[in-house]
Amino acid sequence: MAMEGLWLFSVALSAAGAIGFICIILVLRWVLYFRKGLAWDGGAAEFNWHPVLIVTGFIFLQGIAIIVYRLPWTWQCSKKMMKFIHAALNLVAFIFAVISMVAVFDFHNAANIPNMYSLHSWLGLTAVILYCLQLVLGVGIYLIPATPVSWRAAFMPLHVYSGLLLFTSVIAVALMGITEKLIFALDNPKYKDSPPEAILVNALGVLLVLFGALILWIATRASWKRPKDQILHTLHSNGGGEDNIKVDSASSQLSDGADAEACADVRKRTTKFDD
Amino acid sequence: MAMEGLWLFSVALSAAGAIGFICIILVLRWVLYFRKGLAWDGGAAEFNWHPVLIVTGFIFLQGIAIIVYRLPWTWQCSKKMMKFIHAALNLVAFIFAVISMVAVFDFHNAANIPNMYSLHSWLGLTAVILYCLQLVLGVGIYLIPATPVSWRAAFMPLHVYSGLLLFTSVIAVALMGITEKLIFALDNPKYKDSPPEAILVNALGVLLVLFGALILWIATRASWKRPKDQILHTLHSNGGGEDNIKVDSASSQLSDGADAEACADVRKRTTKFDD
Numbered sequence: 345m346a347m348e349g350l351w352l353f354s355v356a357l358s359a360a361g362a363i364g365f366i367c368i369i370l371v372l373r374w375v376l377y378f379r380k381g382l383a384w385d386g387g388a389a390e391f392n393w394h395p396v397l398i399v400t401g402f403i404f405l406q407g408i409a410i411i412v413y414r415l416p417w418t419w420q421c422s423k424k425m426m427k428f429i430h431a432a433l434n435l436v437a438f439i440f441a442v443i444s445m446v447a448v449f450d451f452h453n454a455a456n457i458p459n460m461y462s463l464h465s466w467l468g469l470t471a472v473i474l475y476c477l478q479l480v481l482g483v484g485i486y487l488i489p490a491t492p493v494s495w496r497a498a499f500m501p502l503h504v505y506s507g508l509l510l511f512t513s514v515i516a517v518a519l520m521g522i523t524e525k526l527i528f529a530l531d532n533p534k535y536k537d538s539p540p541e542a543i544l545v546n547a548l549g550v551l552l553v554l555f556g557a558l559i560l561w562i563a564t565r566a567s568w569k570r571p572k573d574q575i576l577h578t579l580h581s582n583g584g585g586e587d588n589i590k591v592d593s594a595s596s597q598l599s600d601g602a603d604a605e606a607c608a609d610v611r612k613r614t615t616k617f618d619d
Numbered sequence: 620m621a622m623e624g625l626w627l628f629s630v631a632l633s634a635a636g637a638i639g640f641i642c643i644i645l646v647l648r649w650v651l652y653f654r655k656g657l658a659w660d661g662g663a664a665e666f667n668w669h670p671v672l673i674v675t676g677f678i679f680l681q682g683i684a685i686i687v688y689r690l691p692w693t694w695q696c697s698k699k700m701m702k703f704i705h706a707a708l709n710l711v712a713f714i715f716a717v718i719s720m721v722a723v724f725d726f727h728n729a730a731n732i733p734n735m736y737s738l739h740s741w742l743g744l745t746a747v748i749l750y751c752l753q754l755v756l757g758v759g760i761y762l763i764p765a766t767p768v769s770w771r772a773a774f775m776p777l778h779v780y781s782g783l784l785l786f787t788s789v790i791a792v793a794l795m796g797i798t799e800k801l802i803f804a805l806d807n808p809k810y811k812d813s814p815p816e817a818i819l820v821n822a823l824g825v826l827l828v829l830f831g832a833l834i835l836w837i838a839t840r841a842s843w844k845r846p847k848d849q850i851l852h853t854l855h856s857n858g859g860g861e862d863n864i865k866v867d868s869a870s871s872q873l874s875d876g877a878d879a880e881a882c883a884d885v886r887k888r889t890t891k892f893d894d
Contacts, residue, residue, distance in 0.1 A: 467824065519794075549742065553742065
C-alpha cells in the first residue's frame with residue numbers, strides 16, 4: 345500500500361528521529377560533562393537520572409509510540425501486533441518516568457529539599473498519573489478481546505486527544521524542569537551570564553519543542569494514517585467458502601516478500617474487525 | 620443549523636470561559652496583592668504588565684480567537700465577518716504580547732539584568748515572531764480577495780496546525796515564566812517553602828493548562844466545526860437565474876430572526892466560495 349506524500353513523511357520522520365537522537369546526546373552531555381555524571385547514590389548524580397530518563401523515555405519513546413502506526417512499512421503487519429508495540433513502548437516510557445521520579449525524591453530527601461512544591465512537580469506528577477490511567481484504559485479497551493467494538497470506537501477520539509495532550513504536556517513540564525535546574529545549579533557563572541552549559545541546555549529545550557512539533561505534525565496528518573484493512577476486509581465480505589484462498593492471496597500481496605514471516609498473523613486479521 | 624453534541628459543547632465552552640476568567644483574576648491578584656501592582660516606571664510594577672498581558676491577551680484572547688468559528692450562534696453570520704473577528708482577536712493578542720515584552724526589556728535594562736539568556740526568553744521571542752508571521756500570512760491568504768482559492772485550501776492544514784502549536788507553545792512558555800518568576804521573586808519564605816503566593820501562582824499555572832486543554836478539545840472536534848455553507852451553496856449551484864429568490868429564502872432561514880440585521884451580509888456569500 346503506497347502512502348500519499350511519502351517523501352514529505354520520510355523527511356518529517358527522519359527529522360524527528362535525528363532531533364530526538366540529538367536531544368538524547370545533549371542530555372547525556374549535560375549530566376556527564378557539566379554535572380556529576382550518573383549514579384544511584386542519593387546525591388546529585390542520582391538526580392541526573394531524572395532528565396536522562398525523561399528525555400529518552402517519557403519524551404523520545406513516547407513520541408515514537410505515538411507515530412508507530414504511521415510507519416508505512418508496518419502496514420502489512422497485523423493491527424494487533426502494532427497495538428502491542430504501541431502499548432509496550434508506552435509502558436517502557438512510563439517505567440522510565442517512574443524511575444526518574446524516584447531519583448528526584450531520593451535526591452530531595454537526602455538533601456532535605458521539600459518535595460512537590462513547584463508547578464513543575466505538580467504538573468509532572470499529574471502527567472505521570474494520567475499517563476498511567478491512559479495506559480490502563482488503553483490496554484483495557486483496545487487489547488482485551490472482550491471489550492465491545494462499539495466501546496473501542498466511542499473511546500478512540502478521547503484516547504487520541506489525551507495521548508497527544510499528555511505528550512505535549514510532558515514536553516512543557518520538561519521545559520519547566522530545565523528552567524528550574526539551570527537557575528538552581530548554575531552559580532558563578534549564573535544562568536543569566538549564559539555559560540556554555542546554559543547554552544547547551546537551552547538548545548536541548550528548543551530541540552525538544554521541535555521534536556514535539558514534528559511528532560504532532562506526523563500524528564495529525566489524515567493522509568498518513570494507517571489505512572483501514574480495506575483489501576482484506578473487502579475480500580472477506582465478498583465471499584463465504586472461498587475465504588482461505590482469497591485471504592492467502594491477499595496476504596502474500598500485502599506481505600510483499602521480505603516481511604512475510606514476521607507479519608504472518610496478517611492472515612488472522614480477516615476473521616475479525618480491527619480497531 | 621443545529622450542532623451535534625451541543626450540550627457537551629456548551630459545557631466545554633462554559634468551562635473554558637470560566638477557567639480563563641479565573642486565570643485573569645488570579646494573575647491580577649498576584650501582581651496587585653502579592654507584588655508591587657501595575658505601573659509604567661521601569662521597575663517591578665512595569666514588569667508586572669508582562670504576566671497580566673500574556674494571560675489576558677496572548678493566552679485568553681488567542682484561545683477565544685481559535686474557537687470563534689465554533690460558536691454555533693455565529694454560524695448564521697458570514698464567514699468573512701467571522702474571519703475578520705478571528706484576525707482582530709489575534710491582532711489584539713499580538714499587540715498585548717509585544718507590549719508585555721517591552722515591559723520586560725524595560726525592567727531588565729533598568730535593573731541591569733541581561734536580556735534573552737533564558738530558555739523562556741528564547742522560546743517566548745520565537746513564539747511572538749512566528750505568531751506575527753502566522754498573522755501576516757493568515758491575512759494575506761484568507762482576507763485579501765486576490766489570493767486564489769486553491770492557495771487558501773492548500774495552506775489551511777498548515778494554518779490550523781501552526782495556530783494550535785503556537786497557542787500550546789505560548790502556554791508552555793508562560794509556565795516556564797511562572798517558574799522563573801517564583802524562584803527569583805520569592806525570598807524568605809522561598810518558593811520551596813510554599814508560601815501563599817507560590818500556591819496561588821502554581822494554581823494559575825494548572826488552570827492555564829486546563830484552559831489550553833479545553834480550547835484544544837473544542838478546536839479539534841470535527842463535529843463542532845462550522846458547517847460548510849451547504850444550504851446556500853447547494854441552492855446556488857442548482858440554478859442560474861433564480862439565485863436571488865433562493866438566496867433570500869435561504870438567508871432568512873439561516874438568520875432566524877434576532878441576528879438578521881447584524882448578519883445581513885450572509886446574502887453575499889452565495890456568489891463566491893468561502894474558506
